[in-house]
Amino acid sequence: MEKHMVVCPYCGSGCKFNLLVEDDMVVGAEPLNGLTNQGELCLKGYCGYDFINDTKILTPRLYHPMIREHKGDPLKRVSWDTALNFVVDKLNAVKEKYGPDAIMTTGSSRGTGNESNLAMQRFARACLGTNNIDNCART
Amino acid sequence: MNRFIAIEPSRCVACGTCRAACSAGHKEAGLQDEPRLALFESRDVVASLTCHHCEGAPCFKVCPVNAIRHDLDGCVRVDEKKCIGCKLCAVSCPFGAIHMSGTPVAGVAGIQYNTPTFSASLSPILQYEVGVYPCAVKCDLCAYDGCHPHCVDACITNALHLVEEDGDSGTPREIEDKRAKALQSSVVMFDNCNDEKEGGERS
Amino acid sequence: MSCGVPGMEDAGCIFLFGYNPNTSHPIVARRIVRAKEKGAKIIVADPRFIETSRIADLYLPLKNGSNIAFLNAFANVIVKDGLMDEEFVKEHVTGFDEWWKTIEKYTPENTKEITGIDPGLLREAAHMYATAEPSSIIGWGMGVCQHLQNVEAVHTCAAIACITHQIGKPNSGVAPVRGQNNVQGACDMGALPNFFPGYQSVTDEKIKEKFAQAWHIPVDKLSDHVGYKVSDIGHLIDDGKLHAFVNMGEDPLQTEPDTDHLTEQLAKLDIFICLDIFMTQSCAVADVVLPATSWGEHEGVFTACDRTFQYFSAAVPPKGECKHDWQIISEISTRMGYPMHYENTKQIWDEECRAVWPAAYGATYEKMAGVGYAQWPIPTLEHKGSPDLFLGGKFSTPDQKAKLIAHDFEYPSEMPDKEYPLILCTVREVGHYSCRSMTGNCKELSRLAEEPGYAHINPKDAAARGINKEDLIWAYSRRGKIITRAFIDDRVNEGAVYMTYQWWIGKCNTLTLHHVDTRSHTPEDKFCAIQIERIDDQVWAEQHAQELYMKMKMRLSKVASAQNEPMED
Numbered sequence: 001m002e003k004h005m006v007v008c009p010y011c012g013s014g015c016k017f018n019l020l021v022e023d024d025m026v027v028g029a030e031p032l033n034g035l036t037n038q039g040e041l042c043l044k045g046y047c048g049y050d051f052i053n054d055t056k057i058l059t060p061r062l063y064h065p066m067i068r069e070h071k072g073d074p075l076k077r078v079s080w081d082t083a084l085n086f087v088v089d090k091l092n093a094v095k096e097k098y099g100p101d102a103i104m105t106t107g108s109s110r111g112t113g114n115e116s117n118l119a120m121q122r123f124a125r126a127c128l129g130t131n132n133i134d135n136c137a138r139t
Numbered sequence: 140m141n142r143f144i145a146i147e148p149s150r151c152v153a154c155g156t157c158r159a160a161c162s163a164g165h166k167e168a169g170l171q172d173e174p175r176l177a178l179f180e181s182r183d184v185v186a187s188l189t190c191h192h193c194e195g196a197p198c199f200k201v202c203p204v205n206a207i208r209h210d211l212d213g214c215v216r217v218d219e220k221k222c223i224g225c226k227l228c229a230v231s232c233p234f235g236a237i238h239m240s241g242t243p244v245a246g247v248a249g250i251q252y253n254t255p256t257f258s259a260s261l262s263p264i265l266q267y268e269v270g271v272y273p274c275a276v277k278c279d280l281c282a283y284d285g286c287h288p289h290c291v292d293a294c295i296t297n298a299l300h301l302v303e304e305d306g307d308s309g310t311p312r313e314i315e316d317k318r319a320k321a322l323q324s325s326v327v328m329f330d331n332c333n334d335e336k337e338g339g340e341r342s
Numbered sequence: 343m344s345c346g347v348p349g350m351e352d353a354g355c356i357f358l359f360g361y362n363p364n365t366s367h368p369i370v371a372r373r374i375v376r377a378k379e380k381g382a383k384i385i386v387a388d389p390r391f392i393e394t395s396r397i398a399d400l401y402l403p404l405k406n407g408s409n410i411a412f413l414n415a416f417a418n419v420i421v422k423d424g425l426m427d428e429e430f431v432k433e434h435v436t437g438f439d440e441w442w443k444t445i446e447k448y449t450p451e452n453t454k455e456i457t458g459i460d461p462g463l464l465r466e467a468a469h470m471y472a473t474a475e476p477s478s479i480i481g482w483g484m485g486v487c488q489h490l491q492n493v494e495a496v497h498t499c500a501a502i503a504c505i506t507h508q509i510g511k512p513n514s515g516v517a518p519v520r521g522q523n524n525v526q527g528a529c530d531m532g533a534l535p536n537f538f539p540g541y542q543s544v545t546d547e548k549i550k551e552k553f554a555q556a557w558h559i560p561v562d563k564l565s566d567h568v569g570y571k572v573s574d575i576g577h578l579i580d581d582g583k584l585h586a587f588v589n590m591g592e593d594p595l596q597t598e599p600d601t602d603h604l605t606e607q608l609a610k611l612d613i614f615i616c617l618d619i620f621m622t623q624s625c626a627v628a629d630v631v632l633p634a635t636s637w638g639e640h641e642g643v644f645t646a647c648d649r650t651f652q653y654f655s656a657a658v659p660p661k662g663e664c665k666h667d668w669q670i671i672s673e674i675s676t677r678m679g680y681p682m683h684y685e686n687t688k689q690i691w692d693e694e695c696r697a698v699w700p701a702a703y704g705a706t707y708e709k710m711a712g713v714g715y716a717q718w719p720i721p722t723l724e725h726k727g728s729p730d731l732f733l734g735g736k737f738s739t740p741d742q743k744a745k746l747i748a749h750d751f752e753y754p755s756e757m758p759d760k761e762y763p764l765i766l767c768t769v770r771e772v773g774h775y776s777c778r779s780m781t782g783n784c785k786e787l788s789r790l791a792e793e794p795g796y797a798h799i800n801p802k803d804a805a806a807r808g809i810n811k812e813d814l815i816w817a818y819s820r821r822g823k824i825i826t827r828a829f830i831d832d833r834v835n836e837g838a839v840y841m842t843y844q845w846w847i848g849k850c851n852t853l854t855l856h857h858v859d860t861r862s863h864t865p866e867d868k869f870c871a872i873q874i875e876r877i878d879d880q881v882w883a884e885q886h887a888q889e890l891y892m893k894m895k896m897r898l899s900k901v902a903s904a905q906n907e908p909m910e911d
Contacts, residue, residue, distance in 0.1 A: 004657035005712065007644045009637040010775045012520035013347060013369040014646025016713050019638060019657040026638055026657055035650060035715050036347040040295040042368035043159035043773050047786035051620075051779075052638040052658065058782035058846075059621045059898045062633035063662025064905040071609075075631060075904045080663060080673075087630055088677045090613040094586040100565065104584055106572055107533025108591030108667070109525035110776060111619075112634070113642025113654070115687040116667035117531035118539060118694035120590055123671045124569075126557040127680035131535050131544050131569030135528035136592050136776075150375055153393050154368035154772055155790060163786050172789055182391055182832050252892040258880030259812035259827065295372045 005032065009111040010044040017041055019049055026052050091128070100130040107135040141192045141213040142280060142303045144176075144288055148186045150298035153178060157187050160293035161278075168283050170219055173240035175278040176290055187290065187299060190215065190236040190278035198228035198237055198277070206275070213303075216279040224273035229264050236278065238263050241271035344503075344515030345479060346648045346717065346729035351377040353513045355474030357385040357467075359499065360409065360485020360868075364393035365772040367519055367647075383474055385467050387412065388485065389767070390798075390840060391833035400467050404457045406765045406838055407754040407869045410491045411456040413498040414448035414751065416468050420506060421445065423465070425472035427507035434735035435504050437746040444748035456751065472506040477514035484521065488768070488867040490859050494749035504744040510735040520647040522776060527645030530702075530718070531695065535569030540699030544568060556698050559680075571863040573598065576607040576856065585612040590667055591634070593622040593777035596846065599854035599865040600821045617667055620779040621902035623846070633905075634667045635660045636780075642687045643710065648729070650717045651702070653710035662905075754869040755857045762819060762871035764803065764839050768850050771795065771842040778844040793891045794848030796829040797874065798840040804830045809876045814883035817841070819872040822852035825887050828874075839874060843867070847891050 003018040016034030019026050026049045031041040054061040065083035066075040078086070094102050105124045107117035117135070124133040158174035166172035176189040192215045199209045206221035207228060217228075217237075229237040243253050257266045267273070280301070281288045291299045350356065350373045363371040371394065378384055378397050386395045387402040395401040404412050420426055421442065431438060450461030457464075471478050480503060486495045500509075500516055509515035520526045532539035542549045545568065547561075554561035570578055572594070578584035587608070595601050595608075608614055608627060616628040619636040641656045660666075665673075668690060672682040684690050688707050696703050704725040705716035717727035737744045758765055773791045774781040781787045797817055799809065809815055811830045816823060817839070826841060826848035834840060841850035855870040877883040 002657075004655050006638065006657065007523075007646075007652045007654040009523045009644075009780070011367050011369075011523055012526060012647030013367045014523070014644065014648075014650055014652055014715075015369055016652065021657050024658045032713055034652070034713050036646060036648075037369050040369065040372065041156070041293075042154050042295055043156040043790070044775060044781060044787065046156065046293060047159045047163055048775070048781055048784050049638065050785055051781070051783035052636055054661065055783050055785060056899070057785065057788050058895065059779060060902040061620060061636070061661065062618060062625070062631060062902065062905065063664065064633060065663065066631040066904055068629045071629070075628075075901060077905045077907050077909050079909060080665070083630060083632060084670075084673055084677055087613075087615055087632075087674055090629075091586055091588075091674075092678065094612050098585050101569070102584055103586040103588065104570055104572070104575055104578070105588040106590050106592050107528045107531065109522040109528035109533075110591050111523070111637030111780070112591050112667045113524065113637075113640065113644060113687065114527045114531045114651075114695065115642045115690040116590065116671070117528050117533040118690050119668040119671045119682065119684070120588075121532040121539070122557060122694060123675045123680075123682065125538075125544075125553070125564055126559050127675040127678055127682070129563055129565055131565045131567065133533050133569060134535050134572040135525065135533040136522065136572065136597060149397060152364045152368055152371040152375060154364060154371065156368065158790060159773070159786050162789055166785075172786075174790065180831075180833075183396060185393065185396065252888045255884040255888065256881060257884070259814070259884065260810040260880070295368055296375050 003030070008041070008045045008048075010048055013037065015041055015045050017045060026050065095128065100128045101132060103128055103130060104132045107133060109135045141194050142301065143192045144189055144278065144280070144291060144299055145302045146186045146188075147298045148184050150296040151185045151187065152296055153180060153185045154295065156293050156295055157290035157299060160289040164281055164286065164289035170283065171240045171274055171276050173238070173276045175276060188234070188236070191234055192278075192280070197231040197233065201227045201231045203227065210282070212282070214280045214282045215277070216282060217275050217277055219274050222274045224275070226264055226273070226275070228275050237275050239273035240276045241268070241273045243268070244270040343517045343519065343648045344509055344731040345513050345517060346650070347373060347646070349513035349729055350374065350479060350517070351380060351382075353377060353382055353474075353477050353479045355383040355385065355471055355478040357387070357471050357478060357480045358394055359387050359480060359482045361481050361483030361519065362388070362390075362392040362394070362769065363481070363519065365770045366483055366521060368772065370519055383470050385470060387467070389835045389838060400463065400470060402459050402463055402467055403835060404459050406767060406835070407489060408457040409486060409489060409495045410498065410749055411448060411453040411751040412459065413495060413502065414445050414748070415450045415453040415457070415464060417445045417498060417502050417505070418448050419450060419465050419468040420472050420502065423469065425469065426505045430507035430510075430735060431505055434510065434737070434743050435746060436741070436743045441501065441746035441748040444750060448751070471508070474508070477511055478506070478508040479514060479517050481517040481519060483519060485868060486518070487864055489869060490754050490857070490866050491749065491752055492859055492864050493861040497747040497749065500744070501746045501748070504746065510732045512730050512733070514730070515732065521770070524644045526647055526649065527643070530645050535571055538698070539695055540701060542699070552698065573858050573863045573865055576604050579607045579610050586615075587611055587613070588615045589624065589628075590617045591619070593624045593779060595623040595627070596777035596849070596851065597843065598856075599851050599867060600856040601849065601851045602822050603856065617670055620783070621898045622777060622779050623898070626898055626901045632670050633662060633664045634670065635664045639664065640666050640687075643691060648717065650715045651705045651710060652715045653707060755866055756855050756869070756871045758837065758871045762873050764837060764872050764874060766817075766819065766850065766853055766870050766872040767838055767840050768843045768854060768867045769840050771844045774842070774844040776844070778846065793845055794824075794826050794887050795842050795845035797826045798829045798831040798834045799874065800834045800836045800838070801830050801832055802836050803839075804828060807874060807876055809874070814877050814880060814887060816875045816877060817853060817872055819853040819855075819870055821855070824848055824850070824852050825877070825883065825890070839872060846894055847887060
């Protein structure tokens, strides 16, 4: 069994624990003596890991890029190349027609981590040229 | 003397971690995953309540198929394989610590989703669901695999403790000190109990 | 937070105002229990008799939506009863006279009608808070922030801490405990329309120069004005101002208010892009769905509510074709003609955070190894980090002094009336998180709490409507109607209903009002008018709820199944 140290993704307390991994499946959680949690975990920390394994209890994980070519079409699977080019064409078109402030972006205050937020705000500001970036701090 | 899980309500924060630990531990052992503790909340008191493991346990006496055992170590346990779901134990329990649980059949035999046939305000003893075979569920002090009770280990404020004849007694502070010592060698929740038997390492 | 979470247990008094730690942060609730055992006084002011009220020395049952009237009267008592630390105010605080002109008008007696608080009790609480040794902490949560007068209440809480000198020393001050795990981090990292990373203003020319240089662009490429807030997207789409939305890891159709209306608005976008790990309700209507790695599949740094940076590692490899969010963004940017390339998260952390934010310079990955951490401000490599802010009364203003700001009380936007006589207040589920896409997919957590969730109702309100415990009920407002389950709860105040916002069928955000305050544009999720009604045929209702839930899951699963089809191109 492998152990990988993580910080709980469920509230601002910042509890530290190990994820227990067998054959690339997360099978358990074990508290660590972190600054705030001191070897304790609440129920979300103890039992909140198995979504990673795609249990499909509520809704499935996403594995492949999908696009809706025209409004009203169903989503269809495409390659990363196609999906990213589609995004770029659409964003460029909006930027050209309405200016950079017609594009809104969000960071995420959830599992993605600080680095993705840093990348997103740089993208919004330096690439798009807008300060339209926000996160769900308000909800 | 009997053994049971006691709670200090002043420490309970009603987070339900004990219930989650109970459910996870029993599920891991292949038993019903229904939590064996109920979170009782009134305006002034909050407490996780569970079986008292009574010395003259009425549930043990009424079971028509001897699915309930009263072990010498003071623990009253249900053998889920033997239980016929007659609910006599649940009716006879003076504390309401036994209730029925079964595995839902949604997803099999053409049944798409759970089909409750009762109002949820109905007494749990009278509730039934089409196709679900009920089984009596109660606290077994996690005796099924020799573990320390999972709820006690998981409690974040040390509000729960296992009362034993020669075990945890004394002031909360003394118990906490004992627990802290015991924790160093005891089982961390979810850390498979078999590890210890196989000499596995734990942190 | 101006103090650390561990330090809370060493405070002399903890005053919880609109914050229920037991469901939001059990690990913080644990500290409060420990503080109490160490002798701290606990004060709770909340319309609901929340869990901590049980161990509180004083419980103040204020009416929903009366925060500012209450806090103003609280401040008034402090000044009038001579509880103010005059020396501290003289040395470290500005704007007192102007502030007092407003506060003077609010006495415990003349606000009693609005707050419902007995003046004697309010005085007792103010004395307990102001005189506690060695320090007092005011902890608040969304009970302050999701009201119309949210920024106003924050200003006043801070003012109360300043005039009593219950800030600027260890284990004291203000503790707005952040809800989501990394909401502090997202704000720290500049995912805000008005700040670059490290709360550096986007309109400050010097700061703009610095970032233009770091990002290798001419300074005029940077926007010269503050951007839009995410809670405004609906209105902005209606006004024709917004045409594209790049949404990373959020599910606005679950978490934003008045979701039925928002669904119509999002459909009008030219392009709606979602980066997510799950097929959420928002992804299901998006034009582009990009699969990202989940927590557990990537590494990085989170910031805890008390400004603690902590590193987390990847436990399992990415699934399918999932890429890290930062990789996806970099690739889009590069294809749009602005090359962004990173080898790993450490490079991003060092280049985009530590290099441009002086207060985080000392927070290296090395310091955060194992159970290590770095609490900002941490300006140098040798620095140990700062559990407490504003020590010695040095505030983060240009003159290092705290500026007092006072506000007059206003009533909430939608008051109860004959048709909708109850107040709906949205709260949190202890075993679920945010839009529930993560915890709803966990076996144990969904075992313990499932759809349609509960509406907590006072026994009198329930009896008046013939509602029994566990009954399914209709809840409706001017915005919509949903099915939910009754929890008859004598901790709930009469006339109010509390629903957790995690449920997709019993979705309280179908009912909430999309009315945001003028300063922070936070929705008024804690106050809108609703009505509830018993459903006569309970068995039908039970089956109906199951059917609705299954249909929703089938719909999302069907949309997601497109990813299993073979590719055309």
